[in-house]
Amino acid sequence: MTIKRILTASVGLGLVAVLTSACATLGGAAVGAGAGAAIGAGTGKGAGSGALIGAGVGAAAGTIYGVTRH
Numbered sequence: 001m002t003i004k005r006i007l008t009a010s011v012g013l014g015l016v017a018v019l020t021s022a023c024a025t026l027g028g029a030a031v032g033a034g035a036g037a038a039i040g041a042g043t044g045k046g047a048g049s050g051a052l053i054g055a056g057v058g059a060a061a062g063t064i065y066g067v068t069r070h
Helices: 002-021 023-043 047-069
Strands: none
Touching (some): 023 047
């Protein structure tokens, strides 16, 4: 039972570490998707395609920001 607890704690801490390191990427993707959807809807090109492009660009920008700031 002790080994199972240690393994569970290790996996949990690993997931927390991955989540905190990917925070800038996820935040950038969310902001990019929202902005891309708004621009796509405003121009008449479609909110869905704008959101996809915006999420990709935002995730890339968030990753670059996270790497340079941390």
